[in-house]
Amino acid sequence: MSTILALLETRDGKLRPASQEVLGAARTLADARSGRVVALVTESAGDADASLGGFGADEVLVASGERHSPDGAAATAARVARETSAEVVLLAATVRGRDLQGRIAALLDTGFASDCTAVDPESLVWTRPVYGGRAVAKVRVVGPVAVASLRGNHFPVVRREAEAEVKEIAPEPGQAHVVTVEAKQSARPDVAEAARVIAGGRGMGGPENWHLLERIADAVPGMALGASRAVVDAGWRPHSEQVGQTGKTVSPELYVAAGISGAIQHLAGMNSSKVIVAINRDPEAPIFQHATYGIVGDVNEVLPALAEELEKQDLQ
Ligand SMILES: Cc1cc2nc3c(=O)[nH]c(=O)nc-3n(C[C@H](O)[C@H](O)[C@H](O)COP(=O)(O)OP(=O)(O)OC[C@H]3O[C@@H](n4cnc5c(N)ncnc54)[C@H](O)[C@@H]3O)c2cc1C
Structure with a gap:
């Protein structure tokens, strides 16, 4: 059975809107390919629980270390991709997602399509704007597994009645760790996520x-x-x-x-x-x-x- 691995991000324990879209896209791909959606959280788990089934996940793997480690998270994602024989690894084209996509692709010895705005579920041809949006490239990833990051506000969020199975797994140790994140205190939404x-x-x-x-x-x-x-x-x-x-x-x-x-x-x-x-x-x-x-x-x-x-x- 085809596995679509969705790497999710949380902020202050809440699933980020961009990751809700990643789960939605993963569900669409899994349904079209008779597969399943495995969601992976490699940072503070927060509300990454059985309720993620409602956003499209079949299984949720939580590998949260104390602090986010980019190389550790990439190694964990690559390991899970191998263990689940994932066909596609999806993540959001956020600052963190951009940091991880190349690392994960390199560890899996495959290519990646970044900042995608659409995908054909049958052919797995990805669409991504290039040259500042003046042209559109169609990309097929050559390799054992396709890694792709998704631009926000392009993939619908799925809402359904379902619960996901949740498992704790061991995170891979990383050499670099994020010590603190100083978030701007603002009542307004982040410009990258606002509608x-x-x-x-x-x-x-x-x-x-x-x-x-x-x-x-x-x-x-x-x-x-x-x-x-x-x-x-x-x-x-x-x-x-x-x-x-x-x-x-x-x-x-x-x-x-x-x-x-x-x-x-x-x-x-x-x-x-x-x-x-x-x-x-x-x-x-x-x-x-x-x-x-x-x-x-x-x-x-x-x-x-x-x-x-x-x-x-x-x-x-
Ligand atoms: C490598 C590189 C990376 C860059 N990255 C970015 C980037 O990430 N983001 C970015 O924005 N730019 C980026 N730039 C800069 C970019 O080239 C422009 O210089 C910049 O976007 C111009 O900003 P602006 O439109 O605010 O200012 P201006 O170009 O000065 O335009 C101001 C506009 O306001 C109008 N205007 C003036 N007064 C009024 C008024 N009272 N009422 C209504 N309209 C008025 C003018 O007619 C004009 O069109 C980058 C440049 C380089 C070389």
Whole structure:
């Protein structure tokens, strides 16, 4: 029987949304290939229990060490992939997933497809955007097992009535250990995981004008703040909010770009968003070529008007 191994991430003991999608994709593949889904957690287990059956897992293996170890987690995943004769190893294309995918593929002497947005369950041909989203590559992994990382917001989460069997297994020791993770304290969702994002660029004029974006984010449920690199380099916003080639890759349902020109390196991080709204006073700004809706205007006028209308809708 075909095994689809899903490597999951938790944060503060909770399964990360990106990992819920990984489980959903694993379930879809397993159903199409008459297989089963084995979920592996290599960090603090938290709510990684029988309830993961509801997200598509048949079996949950918990190999949590005291601290996350990238080489240890990769070795554990490779061992489990061999023991279960996994056909596919899936993980989220998060910072941690990107760190692990190459290590796992190397240990299994196989290739990997990174940052995939779709897969054909029969042929196992993976789809991934390349050149900043300007082209799409179709990839088939040559090797005994296909390792693939999945871009967030592209694979549906499965919800079903089921319980998974849970087993504790021994983690492989690693040489490197994460000692502390200093997470930014914010009531807003992480830009990489949010379904809605409003991002500001240099056209916002300065950090003192960010309240214009915050007001909109406050009016729209689950909206995260993002930023262009120009803004982060200027010290207006933290790097954790940067979207683009050297920042985070996002693909929310809605991406609002305010005062952002649309440089290729920024597009690389957000071009696969479902609906893109661009606000820019320059009608020739490149972002308009990628926008679903374009508003030519000054952010200082457009954003307050938009906020007022959204507040009237009482969406929260
Ligand atoms: C190797 C490398 C990696 C990079 N990685 C990234 C990355 O990860 N993310 C990223 O974003 N960039 C990245 N960049 C930088 C990128 O090339 C651009 O310089 C950057 O995206 C520009 O940011 P911006 O659009 O905010 O600023 P600008 O290009 O200065 O654009 C500002 C825009 O605001 C508009 N504007 C000005 N005033 C107003 C107003 N009052 N109302 C409405 N609109 C207004 C202007 O018309 C303009 O279009 C990278 C570059 C390199 C070389």
